[in-house]
Amino acid sequence: MTDDKRILVIDDDVHMRELLELEFTDLGYQVTTADNAFLGLQSLKDEMVDLVILDIKMPGMNGIEALEKIVSTKRELPVIIHSAYSHFRENYLTWSAVAYVIKSGNLDELIQTVKNHMK
Amino acid sequence: MVYQELIVNNLDRILDFWLLIDDKGKVIHCSQLIYRQLGYSEEEVINQPFQIFFPEDDPASSDFLYQLLFDSYAGSVVNQKSRIKQKNGVIIDIELSLYQLDNDEMYFLIVFNNITEVVEIRKKIKLKSEKLNGEFDLFDDRNNYESVQDFIDTILVSITAGQGLRFNRAFLFLVEEEEQILKGIQAIGPGSGDEAGVIYGEFGSAPKTLNEMIKHYRHMIGTDSAVNSILKDVQIKLSDYQNILINALNGQKYILINEDYPLIDDPSVVWLRELFQVHECAIIPLLWHGRSTGVIVVDNQVTQSRITMHDIKGITSYAERATNALESSKLLISLEKNINLVKQANLKIRESQEILVQKEKLAVMGEMVAHMAHEVRGPLATIGGYASRVFKQMDESDGHHNSMSRIVETVRTLELVINDILDVSLPEPENSRGCDCAKAINKVLSLLEEEIHVRKVSVSMNIQGSLPEIKIQEHHLFEIISNIVRNALESIDIDGLLLVLASHIEDQVVITIQDTGPGIPPEIKNKIFSPFFTTKEDGTGLGLVVVKKLVEENNGAIVVRTAPDKGTTFIISFPIEHKGVTHDG
Numbered sequence: 001m002t003d004d005k006r007i008l009v010i011d012d013d014v015h016m017r018e019l020l021e022l023e024f025t026d027l028g029y030q031v032t033t034a035d036n037a038f039l040g041l042q043s044l045k046d047e048m049v050d051l052v053i054l055d056i057k058m059p060g061m062n063g064i065e066a067l068e069k070i071v072s073t074k075r076e077l078p079v080i081i082h083s084a085y086s087h088f089r090e091n092y093l094t095w096s097a098v099a100y101v102i103k104s105g106n107l108d109e110l111i112q113t114v115k116n117h118m119k
Numbered sequence: 120m121v122y123q124e125l126i127v128n129n130l131d132r133i134l135d136f137w138l139l140i141d142d143k144g145k146v147i148h149c150s151q152l153i154y155r156q157l158g159y160s161e162e163e164v165i166n167q168p169f170q171i172f173f174p175e176d177d178p179a180s181s182d183f184l185y186q187l188l189f190d191s192y193a194g195s196v197v198n199q200k201s202r203i204k205q206k207n208g209v210i211i212d213i214e215l216s217l218y219q220l221d222n223d224e225m226y227f228l229i230v231f232n233n234i235t236e237v238v239e240i241r242k243k244i245k246l247k248s249e250k251l252n253g254e255f256d257l258f259d260d261r262n263n264y265e266s267v268q269d270f271i272d273t274i275l276v277s278i279t280a281g282q283g284l285r286f287n288r289a290f291l292f293l294v295e296e297e298e299q300i301l302k303g304i305q306a307i308g309p310g311s312g313d314e315a316g317v318i319y320g321e322f323g324s325a326p327k328t329l330n331e332m333i334k335h336y337r338h339m340i341g342t343d344s345a346v347n348s349i350l351k352d353v354q355i356k357l358s359d360y361q362n363i364l365i366n367a368l369n370g371q372k373y374i375l376i377n378e379d380y381p382l383i384d385d386p387s388v389v390w391l392r393e394l395f396q397v398h399e400c401a402i403i404p405l406l407w408h409g410r411s412t413g414v415i416v417v418d419n420q421v422t423q424s425r426i427t428m429h430d431i432k433g434i435t436s437y438a439e440r441a442t443n444a445l446e447s448s449k450l451l452i453s454l455e456k457n458i459n460l461v462k463q464a465n466l467k468i469r470e471s472q473e474i475l476v477q478k479e480k481l482a483v484m485g486e487m488v489a490h491m492a493h494e495v496r497g498p499l500a501t502i503g504g505y506a507s508r509v510f511k512q513m514d515e516s517d518g519h520h521n522s523m524s525r526i527v528e529t530v531r532t533l534e535l536v537i538n539d540i541l542d543v544s545l546p547e548p549e550n551s552r553g554c555d556c557a558k559a560i561n562k563v564l565s566l567l568e569e570e571i572h573v574r575k576v577s578v579s580m581n582i583q584g585s586l587p588e589i590k591i592q593e594h595h596l597f598e599i600i601s602n603i604v605r606n607a608l609e610s611i612d613i614d615g616l617l618l619v620l621a622s623h624i625e626d627q628v629v630i631t632i633q634d635t636g637p638g639i640p641p642e643i644k645n646k647i648f649s650p651f652f653t654t655k656e657d658g659t660g661l662g663l664v665v666v667k668k669l670v671e672e673n674n675g676a677i678v679v680r681t682a683p684d685k686g687t688t689f690i691i692s693f694p695i696e697h698k699g700v701t702h703d704g
Contacts, residue, residue, distance in 0.1 A: 015501040022508065057493065084496035086538070087489055103496055105503010105530040 005118055006030040006048060010040035010066065011055040011082070016103070020053060023107055024114070037061035041069060049077065051118055053110070054097070056083040064093050071096045078117040082110060134230050136213075140169045142225040156233075158206030169229065172203045174210055203231070211235045274441040275307040278417060284433050286417040286426075290350050290395070292364060293405075293413035299357045301364055301413065303350030309421055349394060363387040367402040368411045373431055374402045391416075401426050403434050405442040412442060492537045499537075503530035529566070535594035539665070553588025553696035556621055556628055559596040563604055564619070570605075575614050583622040589693040591673040599669050602662045603632045603689045610636030610687060626695055633688040639681040647679070 007029050011017045014035065021031045032047060034040035036058055043049065052070060056063035063081060070079055078098040081088070089100045099113045130137050131150050136157075139148040146169050153159055163171070197216045204210055213231040220226040271291060278289040288308025295302050355362050360369070363385065367374045374380070377399040382388055392398065400418035404411050415438055419426065503526075510523040564571070564578060571578060589596075607617055611634050618633040639647060648667045670677045675693040 013497060013501065016497070016504070019501060019504045019508070023504075084493045084500065085489070086492070103500035104534055105500050105507060105527065106534075107504055107507070 004030070005050045006032060007114065008040060008043055008047075008049045008052045009033045010035075010037060010052065010058070010063070012036060012058040013055070016055075019107075020110075023111070027111065029114075037063065037066035040066060044070065044074065044077075051114060052077060052079040053082045053114070054079050056081060056085055056088055056094075064088070064091075067094065067097055080110070080113055080117065130228075136231045136233070138169055138172075138229040140227050140229065142227070144168050144170065147226070157203075163206075174202055174204050200234075201231075271305050271445070274415075274445065275305060277437065277441075278415070278434065279307050284417075284430065284437060286430070286434070287419040287421045288346060288395075288417065290346070290416040291413065292350070292353070292416070294357065294368070294411065298354075301355045301357060301368060303353035304413075306344075306346035306350050308346045353394070361385075361387055363391055364402060364414055364416075367404050367414055371404050371406055371411055373404065373435055375426060375431060376400050376402070377426075396420065399426055401431055401434065403431075403438045405438055405445075407442045407446045412446065488540055492540065496534065496537055499530055499533055503527060503534070506530060532594055532597060536598055539595070539598060539669075554591050554593045554596055555586070555588055556596060556600075556630060556693075557582045557586055559593060559600055560619055560621060560630070562597060563601040566601070567604060567608065570608055571617070574608055574611060576608060576611055576617050577615075578617045578619065580619045582620070586621060586623055586628055587695040589628045589673075590696045591675070591693055595669045595673060599666050599691065600630070600632070602666045603691075606662060607632060607634035607636065607687070607689075610634055612636070623695070624692075627692040628695055629690060629692045631688060631690050633686060635686045638683045638685050638687055639679070640683060644679070644681060 007020075007024050009017055009020045009024075009031060011020070011033075012035050017033045017035065021033055024031050032043050032049065034043055038061060040052070040054070044052075054063045054067060054070075058066075063083065067079055067081070070077060079096075081094050081097045081100045082103060083100075084103040086102050088094050089102075094100055098117050101110045101113055104110075130139075131152075134150060135152050137150045138146055138153070140146050145166055146164050147166075149164055153164065154161065157172075198214045199216070201213055201215045202210050203213050211233050212235045214234050215229060215231040218228045218230070220228055275289045275291060278284045279286050286308075288306065290306040291304045292301050293304050294300075355364055357365060357368075359365050363374065363376070363382075364387075366387075376383070376388060376391065380388070391400070395416070395418060397418045397420045400416055403415045403417065405413040405415065415434070417426070417430075417434060506523060506526045510520075510527050513520050513523060560580070560582065564580070604617070604619070611617065615635040617635075618631070620629075620631040620633075622629055648663050667677060670691055670693075673693060675691055678690045679687065680690070681687040
């Protein structure tokens with residue numbers, strides 16, 4: 001039932017990107033990855049994406065700037081911030097994301113959050 | 120040239136600091152004081168541009184002369200505030216005047232005064248007088264009473280002593296500015312003829328120095344003696360001009376009351392004579408810098424001898440000196456009080472500076488910790504993520520199943536530790552129940568196995584069987600125990616014994632961790648729980664701070680016992696989990 005749902009993972013850490021790709025593919029999602037925000041925004045134009053998992057600290061354009069651009073063009077698209085920083089959760093600039101998940105070896109929280117926001 | 124010589128030869132007689140410069144701004148002559156007080160030598164001054172005297176950072180210094188000339192009226196500038204530089208670099212405030220001397224050639228004369236001291240002294244005087252004004256009313260202040268009391272005793276004893284002014288009795292009244300009254304303060308003298316006999320007898324054999332007499336007087340008479348009870352309740356309004364005492368106070372002149380006194384029938388004179396039960400007495404005003412501060416009433420009630428003009432002169436001049444002493448002592452006390460206030464203020468300033476520095480340290484540390492946490496948490500998430508992927512797909516019979524489980528668990532613990540440092544509170548429903556401390560101790564020791572082995576430390580563990588669970592999150596307990604054990608290992612350094620005990624005492628679980636290290640020196644013992652205090656080269660000084668915080672947050676207690684060469688023992692206790700909530704531990 002999730003076959004037609006596509007997740008875009010934007011993260012500069014190759015290991016995390018591949019881990020998420022593996023996990024969410026296992027769960028039956030289509031996964032597109034981008035190693036920086038520019039490529040991520042490009043993918044959004046090219047493909048139909050149902051949810052974005054977005055890192056914050058990235059070279060070039062950071063996740064907070066990218067979030068602003070995504071929200072301004074695709075208001076309905078759920079974005080989940082997935083960062084190793086905890087304190088940006090208190091920063092209102094991240095509040096337009098549907099959720100803020102701190103990176104952890106235990107992916108349960110992220111998976112549950114994705115499920116909750118996937119229509 | 121004649122003009123110049125004339126100036127140079129005479130200026131030092133009338134001016135302190137002066138410079139004679141030519142129209143190019145070069146110094147031609149200057150006063151001797153410039154060499155003596157500012158520290159410059161002749162070579163450094165003569166033929167040099169006069170700007171060398173002005174601070175380099177002074178924007179006016181380069182075109183100072185022209186600026187002054189521009190400002191001047193009819194060729195002179197008077198008392199312009201500026202600053203100059205002594206040879207040793209100290210900047211002083213000056214008032215500067217510039218005069219244009221127009222003769223065959225053009226000269227300028229710069230004259231200046233050092234106003235630094237004047238400025239400072241003015242400030243100090245203003246400050247002091249404000250404070251003194253505010254706290255002049257000393258008699259309200261019980262703390263100061265004792266030393267003022269010394270003066271009062273001295274004054275009264277001197278007036279009545281045989282070696283002194285030889286009056287029988289003396290009564291002191293002082294003005295209370297705040298209440299606007301004249302108030303009876305203290306009296307000295309025999310209450311009756313009989314008492315007089317005793318006192319004079321005592322004084323006859325009494326020591327002869329004033330100090331000894333005052334001691335003696337205090338020994339003999341308490342402040343509640345008969346004479347004191349006479350004036351104890353006397354309070355006269357300063358506005359009661361009809362009153363004879365107020366009259367003497369305002370008139371600032373003595374009044375001798377006897378049958379020759381013209382107003383002998385005046386009600387207040389009658390009142391006074393009745394009050395003191397006396398025919399003759401003298402009222403002497405106490406004056407201080409033109410202000411009346413009180414009166415002394417003296418009489419010879421016991422011996423009935425007449426008060427002579429000689430006596431009056433004696434007491435008047437004595438009263439003057441006594442008032443000076445009294446008021447000066449008040450001022451001194453007040454000054455002392457002010458100094459104490461300043462000292463306290465300084466102390467407070469220093470304390471708050473320390474707090475600020477501490478806060479600054481914490482803020483910098485906080486940023487650094489947040490950054491470090493990010494740098495560690497990212498890779499840790501990857502390790503943990505891949506590890507749990509592998510672990511989930513692994514069969515339990517797999518030889519690496521246990522190792523993989525350890526990796527997953529340790530990564531989780533590390534993540535929780537990072538969260539704790541950053542004070543992130545994540546929902547931890549599964550951990551909010553009781554915690555098994557034996558498990559936590561074993562976990563710590565197994566993680567430190569390698570270090571224990573390398574340091575050749577023998578571990579002796581004694582954990583009471585079936586310990587009740589305690590109410591603390593497991594990773595908190597882990598953090599507490601591992602910090603203390605790591606400290607113990609580092610303090611043992613090499614070859615030693617580590618003792619870990621856990622037992623159930625009343626409604627507490629008590630964990631004791633003891634080492635055979637060198638112990639904590641007494642001088643630093645009370646600092647070990649302070650943030651950023653560390654004796655280790657690479658320590659953060661946060662280990663024991665976290666320990667204490669976590670123990671206290673979980674309603675526990677922590678005690679340290681240590682002595683040089685006797686090792687260190689940490690005893691931590693936590694209340695046991697009450698069985699209100701059922702769980703399947």
